[in-house]
Amino acid sequence: MDKELKFTWSDILKYGAIAGVVAIYVILVGMVEAFNERYIISETVNLGQIALFAPVFLLGYFAANTARQIKSAGFAILASALVGLVGGAFVAALLFLGTHVNLREVFLNVSPELLGILHLGQEAMMGAIVVNLIVGAVVGFFGGLFALAPHKWSNALLVGLSIVLLMGVMQELMSITFGNKDWYKPIGKFIYAQKGLSWGGAILFLVLGVGYSLWRSSGKFRPAARVAKMPTKQRLSISLAAWALGLLILLALPRFLGSYPSEILTTVGIYIIMGLGLNIVVGFAGLLDLGYVAFFAIGAYTVGILTSTGKLATVGWSFWMALPVAVFLAMLAGVILGIPVLKMRGDYLAIVTLGFGEIIRVVVLSDWLKPFIGGAQGILQIPKPQIGEFVFKKPEQMYYIVLAGILLVGYVAWRLRDARVGRAWKALREDEDVAEAMGIHLVSTKLMAFATGAAFAGLAGAIFAAKLGSIFPHSFNLIVSINVLSLIIVGGIGSLPGVVVGALILVGLPELLREFADFRMLFYGALLVAMMLVKPEGFVPEKTHARELSEKEPLAPGIEPETPARETI
Amino acid sequence: MLQKFMRKHDTTDIVMWLIGLGILVAVLYGSYVTLFVTQKYEPGVWLDFTIFGLAQGSVYALIALGYTLVYGILFMINFAHGEVFTGGVFTAYFVAIAMEKSGFIERHWVLALLILMAVAMTVSVLVAVVLERIAYRPLRGAPRLVPLITAIGASFFLQYTYRGIYGSGVKTYPDFPALDGKLNLLGREWPILTVQALVIVVAALMMVFLYWYVQKTKAGKAMRAVAEDKEAAALMGIDVDRVIVNTFALGGAMAGVAGILYALLFKQVNAFMGFIPGIKAFTAAVLGGIGNVPGAMLGGLFLGIVESLGPSLILDGLGIPSPYQLKDAIAFTLLVLVLIFRPTGILGERLSEKKA
Amino acid sequence: MAETKSEFILETVNVTKQFGGLTAVKDLSIQVPQKSIYSVIGPNGAGKTTFFNCITGFYKVTEGDIILDGESIVGLRPDIIVKKGISRTYQNIRLFQNLTALENVMVGHHPRMKAGWFGAVFNTPGTRREEAETRKLAMDLLEFVGLKGYEYELATNLPYGQQRRLEIARALASEPKLLLLDEPTAGMNPSETEEMTEFIDNLRKELGITVLLIEHDMRVVMTISDIITVLDYGQKIAEGKPEEVRANPRVIEAYLGRGAATQHEAQAA
């Protein structure tokens, strides 16, 4: 294959066809219809339309990006518009076909409603086709513009548009959270229309986002650099103050947000705890464990069995008594399951742990253990945690238990990472044979990773059981393992802040978008593939320890200080 | 003495032997109780179980070939292979329904079956090849876990794509009236269902074809050369990319046929149907020695039989209620045991003869 | 370092290693005197690396005994052997690529450290002290091998020559009695090679450790070795002082005669 750069008319057709095929995929898989009622801007722009034309935009962008390296900017723009036109033609073709042939027998989503949406507001078929072509070309054109714009501007625009999108999606959450607060009413009235942002709100957020991004890239906004220049003592007190402030905000959050957002945050938090655990196993030690959910289940079921006051009541302990048992049993399970599998090569380990997870799920569901753990009916009436008279009943209250869990587990992970154990894990991840030759006992080191990860999952499971008050086997299927894996990969494998970011994006965002539920795993799957192809280090990559270490000791002469925090979003 | 022993073996080895021993005892004891104490099953039942096991095992074997071929060449587990399988059968379902409505299946069932297989093969091949092109090819040479994670992502992506496009419900394949009942051949009735016989025969034919293809054809020889040593093969003028695509296509074709056979046996299809058979077929591939073509066939048959006999023979004897619920657990336990005690499988690894 | 118990720090007795039908090392007996530089040379494929892998426990020997300071270490796991005082480098550099230079060296000190899980989590004074000492040691070693200022670079970002030296620093961090270097000059140009040769000579002078060196380039070892053993097809064909080996007709025939061809191959690979 020749690597020579070329961009010809046939490439335009190719890019257009890809855009068209992806757009048709988006339609057939049901996203356009599902997202159609989710308005971003004032009953004009909805998420369905965005999903429909995003492929055209992207391919227009790629086309212009490639084309401008060889041809003139004018040609590049023209090319991207044509790519958009071709993409639009595919959509129009589907519309035409769907109207005249009953595709619904096979493609469930090609419903009259969907065809209505594809008409883009036009009554007649001819008009709809023309509008599709025009919109395609225009969107492709903008994709091209985006590619040609100076990086600074396209970046700023991206930030602005992302903020608009996010705020649009958050409409419901905002009104649930702040709807009855006096200070919010005028603000909400200005920002939001009946459905979606008002035009004023949209423009406001766009301007804010663009402005902020431009300001940052102008180089005037560099708190990290400024702090880095300060003397050690001052630097320390600033970072201490930052931590204290952060903690204060975290503590105040539920009061401020109320019930529903706190509920979302506790769910995110439970995933953070699991993510921190799996991060030790996969991120530090490099052992791909797909049966991680098993330990989560063990934690949850232990609390369920020990504390339930329902049909399956046993000893009726309190949550706090059951908690250490749950963590301990999960850890023990980690060791027991770990022993046989840890001598296997990496990819076999993944499948075997997956097999273990499935075995546990099948066994839990079976009649065999039903008298003890309830089979498919699960365990009901798990009491809430209680301290003295205080019961952690509401999500705002459970939040604190989750927060405490995260802080505890995060602290442990952080300490281990930079210690002898953590280094041994990372050495093992990099090269097992050499690690052994460096005196690292493979089995015990791996077991330690497995056990630590399992203990974290056990803790998460225990909190999960108490939070829900009842547990069922279907909450513990492979999907949970995959979710946790996805979030640590998106965040940045091996990175502690990455876990938090990953959980917020992958667990938090979908909670805001109920229509999204059906496509969640689809997105996770695509995301895993895309991340591995494009950004295997994740969005918040594990930093080399340069910074943490260099904070303690001055840099050696002859080496430039680390550049301050990255300027990209 | 003890010291010398401990030098050679870790404590974990001993723990593993104990686990293995425990399972062996459980298997023997369970079988003994079932066969000689409770005697709940009539002797003829075991034959039925075995034949059913063979039929379902041949499906596993066909899928397993896809894992083995790809592993032999790329040393990667194509985790999404179960979804390659689903793509074929699930798409062919709509053709099958159309053929049933028009009465075609009743009139020309052989032709109908061939058409279904062709459709399923085409779609499965397409899915496999696109998967390779988009998700795996750019990652060649990346650390081992990277393509594996990609494959896991692709697996879920495909499952939910099928669900989104074709719907989440369980769909039932049409009946082939010609295949109802026991096999009638040579003027007598055989103790095997016609469907099962057909499944076994078709699978056997496919396997023979594949074996011939890999051993005798030029494309097959190129495949083995690439499995042996990619660089050397490239130097000898073999287009490695092409061979890899061929391999995925071949695995896809086998999975396509396996899909139709599965549909004949079990009738029901849905978007997630490929996942469990996929893992089981992987188990089969590992059982036979991953990368080893005859091994995959053997492993599939063995797994099919164990899974079919196991619940009644072993679990029932151990006094476990509704043992059939645990049949998946048996397959996975087998997988774990093989990987612990004989990770190179029954027949040893590799498409090629050379060791790493 | 432990008291020396015998005249030879390392003795191998009839070590044989077979891979299926292939005998990579055959009946190899060597005796490495304390505080010497002992070289094993031989053309590519002679079995030198295999011999190293046997000593470090990475391969199980088929037959024979390996004695470190009077104690048999044959059959022990690699992580035990490094604790006993043998550490090594690799022919094709095997650093922990995504760890910093400092972390690489600190990992090297692993077998001399004690801190466990609880020590790390509770940040006990003992752990803290040990961690600080290890850092200091690692910094010093990096300086010793000339990598001062590169402590926080990822290993993968270092140039080739520095990676080689980092690997040696990592091996030294385990405070070995015996250091095994597998072709430390492989892939180096003549001036780098000379620099490395001097550096190895220095190791013994400044740190007082014994070095067992593999080379297939004869010139490197002539200047610094006390004793040289020549391998061909897994067997010892000569042993002695550099000048004796140099004059040995069998060596010239077997090694140099074939060596020219195989060296060519090595460069192509």
Ligand SMILES: Nc1ncnc2c1ncn2[C@@H]1O[C@H](COP(=O)(O)OP(=O)(O)O)[C@@H](O)[C@H]1O
């Ligand atoms: N793991 C192994 N399996 C099979 N053969 C091996 C293995 N390691 C080395 N060999 C063979 O042993 C011989 C000696 O190799 P090696 O010790 O690497 O030589 P040297 O280091 O002297 O160049 C070679 O023929 C090589 O192919």
Ligand SMILES: [Mg+2]
């Ligand atoms: Mg060598």
